[in-house]
Amino acid sequence: MSGFRVVTRRNLSYCPDSSPLIQISLNPNSNLSDEENVTVTVSGVLNPQEHDWVAMISPANSDVSKCPLNEVLYAETGDLSKLPLLCHYPVKAQFMSNDPGYFNCTKKECKEYKDGKCLTTTCSGSLRFHVINIRTDIQFVLFAGGFDTPCVLTRSNPVNFANPKQPLYGHLSSIDSTGTSMRLTWVSGDEAPQQVQYGSGKTEPSQVTTFSQDDMKHAVLPSPAKEFGWHDPGFVHSAVMTGLQPSSIFSYRYGKPGSISVIEALTDEVNSGKVDSIFHIGDLSYATGFLVEWDFFLQLISPVASKVPYMTAIGNHERDYVDSGSIYITPDSGAKDKPWYSIEQASVHFTIISTEHDWSEKSEQYEWMKKDMANVDRSKTPWLIFMGHRPMYTSTSGIFSVDKKFVENVEPLLLDNKVDLALFGHVHNYERTCVVYRKECKAMPTMDDYGIETYDNRNYSAPVQAVIGMAGFTLDNFTNDVESTQDF
Numbered sequence: 001m002s003g004f005r006v007v008t009r010r011n012l013s014y015c016p017d018s019s020p021l022i023q024i025s026l027n028p029n030s031n032l033s034d035e036e037n038v039t040v041t042v043s044g045v046l047n048p049q050e051h052d053w054v055a056m057i058s059p060a061n062s063d064v065s066k067c068p069l070n071e072v073l074y075a076e077t078g079d080l081s082k083l084p085l086l087c088h089y090p091v092k093a094q095f096m097s098n099d100p101g102y103f104n105c106t107k108k109e110c111k112e113y114k115d116g117k118c119l120t121t122t123c124s125g126s127l128r129f130h131v132i133n134i135r136t137d138i139q140f141v142l143f144a145g146g147f148d149t150p151c152v153l154t155r156s157n158p159v160n161f162a163n164p165k166q167p168l169y170g171h172l173s174s175i176d177s178t179g180t181s182m183r184l185t186w187v188s189g190d191e192a193p194q195q196v197q198y199g200s201g202k203t204e205p206s207q208v209t210t211f212s213q214d215d216m217k218h219a220v221l222p223s224p225a226k227e228f229g230w231h232d233p234g235f236v237h238s239a240v241m242t243g244l245q246p247s248s249i250f251s252y253r254y255g256k257p258g259s260i261s262v263i264e265a266l267t268d269e270v271n272s273g274k275v276d277s278i279f280h281i282g283d284l285s286y287a288t289g290f291l292v293e294w295d296f297f298l299q300l301i302s303p304v305a306s307k308v309p310y311m312t313a314i315g316n317h318e319r320d321y322v323d324s325g326s327i328y329i330t331p332d333s334g335a336k337d338k339p340w341y342s343i344e345q346a347s348v349h350f351t352i353i354s355t356e357h358d359w360s361e362k363s364e365q366y367e368w369m370k371k372d373m374a375n376v377d378r379s380k381t382p383w384l385i386f387m388g389h390r391p392m393y394t395s396t397s398g399i400f401s402v403d404k405k406f407v408e409n410v411e412p413l414l415l416d417n418k419v420d421l422a423l424f425g426h427v428h429n430y431e432r433t434c435v436v437y438r439k440e441c442k443a444m445p446t447m448d449d450y451g452i453e454t455y456d457n458r459n460y461s462a463p464v465q466a467v468i469g470m471a472g473f474t475l476d477n478f479t480n481d482v483e484s485t486q487d488f
Contacts (some may be wrong), residue, residue: 015144015151019046021111021122024054024140024156031162034133040140040156042096043124044111048103051146052153055090056129058138058231091138092129099125135164135189135234165189167237167255179246185238186254196239198252206237206254253475259300267303277308277345279352281425281468282315282389314339314354315389315425340365342372349381351419353410355390355426361409369410373417384419391424391467393433396476411437418460425469428476437462 021044028038040054096102102125112120131138140156170186184196186206194206213230237254244250255261269275285297301310340353351372359365376384392407414422415437435443435455442461445453455464 013151015153018151018153019044021046021120022142022154024142024154026140026156026159029157029159032131032133032159033162034166034168036131038129038131038140038159039126040129041124041126042102042142043109044122045102045124046120046122048096048105048123048125049144050095050097050103051144052096052102053093053143053146053150054096054127055093055141055143056131056138057141058091058134058136090141091134094127094129096125096127096142098127101125133161133164133166133168134231135161136232137161167194170254175240180244181240181242182244183238183240184252184254185236187234188237188255189234190256191235192256194237194254194256196241196252196254198241199243199250202241202243203257204239204241206239208235208237210235258475263300263304270304270307275304275308277311278304279311279313279350279387279423281313281352281387281423282355283317283425283469284312284315286317309345311343311350311352313352313387313389313425314356316356338365340368344381347381348383348385349376351384351386353386353388355388355403355406359406359410366409370413373413373419376417378418383421384417386414386419386422386463388422388424390426391465392422393436393439393465394427394431394467396427396429414463419463420457422463422465424465424467427467428469429467430469431467433465435462435464 022042023044025041025043026038027041028036032038042052042054045052101107102123105121105123107124108121109124110118110120111122112118129140137158137160139158142153142155143150144153145151165188167186167188167190170184173183173185175181175183188194191208191210193208195203196206197203210233239254241250241252256264266275266278270278285294287293287297298305304310338354338357340357342349342351344350351369353359353365353369357365359369373384373386378384390403390406392402392411394402413419434441434445443455443459445455447453
């Protein structure tokens with residue numbers, strides 16, 4: 001039996017000579033992603049020992065000091081060590097000697113000075129732990145004494161996962177030999193039914209199951225899951241995809257319906273104070289003629305729309321009846337209103353147009369957008385963002401292809417008025433261009449050490465354009481024929 005398996009059964013207490021200078025810091029230290037490498041830094045150690053080690057404990061409130069004094073409870077694990085034992089096991093552990101600088105004290109820090117001389121020097125070291133979303137908060141504990149005689153030196157603060165309800169770890173299983181059905185199973189921290197979306201827009205709701213610690217029945221040799229091995233399993237979701245073609249490839253995604261997961265993510269951002277306003281660039285409720293859907297949509301967005309400005313642009317699915325006044329012949333969203341406007345927020349001027357109303361040269365809307373952008377005071381609002389529903393650039397063909405006349409008429413206005421960013425919807429995916437004009441890249445971004453791309457607009461050449469239609473409805477498939485102006 002490995003030393004690590006044995007340590008998971010030890011009684012633990014704080015080391016008698018533990019120094020108050022010892023600390024554990026984490027990077028990142030909150031809102032962990034679903035898979036992350038966490039750097040654990042131990043500092044303030046007066047006398048580093050070869051057998052100092054760090055464990056990851058979950059849940060963070062696990063009691064690592066006491067355990068039931070009953071050897072039978074541990075027999076099923078194959079551990080016949082003498083009591084006392086540890087009740088909750090470390091999920092992962094590493095010796096601090098994995099950082100050579102720790103034991104050799106190459107990373108020194110003076111904690112106490114007197115007369116310009118250092119009286120107390122401490123050492124530090126760092127380890128990296130691969131962490132996945134296990135839904136409960138985790139904590140890192142520094143031990144001395146190795147695995148044989150462990151004692152606690154200090155603990156980190158608990159660290160949480162950004163989305164403990166995230167649907168994760170989907171896996172497929174066959175239903176029968178026909179190849180026309182497939183079961184998908186995944187785990188989530190959310191007990192509400194979710195769905196799998198597959199093929200050309202088919203959906204199936206999930207069946208949800210779970211189990212509790214009380215379900216872990218005692219046998220002749222009790223399961224560790226009844227006591228020290230227990231961890232919240234979350235909720236198991238399962239759905240069967242039918243009507244598949246044998247020996248074919250199909251795509252799927254699973255979790256909450258898109259609009260629900262998007263609004264929940266937005267709500268978290270709004271509640272954190274990071275969002276000043278929201279812009280929804282057309283196709284708002286997707287009611288498509290079923291008017292009661294508007295009530296459901298308004299209820300859906302109320303957690304965010306009631307707290308920050310919820311600004312909209314008109315798309316081609318707001319009215320959905322023939323002869324609505326649209327410049328397009330399909331049953332889209334025209335009418336005699338004038339749903340174009342501009343607004344300024346902080347250092348940004350937003351120009352929002354309707355791609356469903358006449359935008360041709362000399363039209364009322366064309367003259368308005370020309371005047372609006374020309375009158376922007378760039379000393380007050382140095383950033384100019386243009387928004388409309390139907391895009392000027394997209395890799396998607398067919399019914400979602402670009403209206404060349406729209407581009408010919410309106411794109412020159414963006415260049416003439418030095419628009420920084422143009423945002424569009426309509427296509428149900430995310431696409432971003434380079435700095436582009438007339439299908440020609442005028443500039444490319446530079447990438448910093450954190451992978452963030454930045455454009456230098458001090459030498460303006462054209463706007464960046466982006467399609468941001470990936471929220472709330474079904475996603476479109478990307479084409480393999482992508483023009484060079486698209487940057488994914």
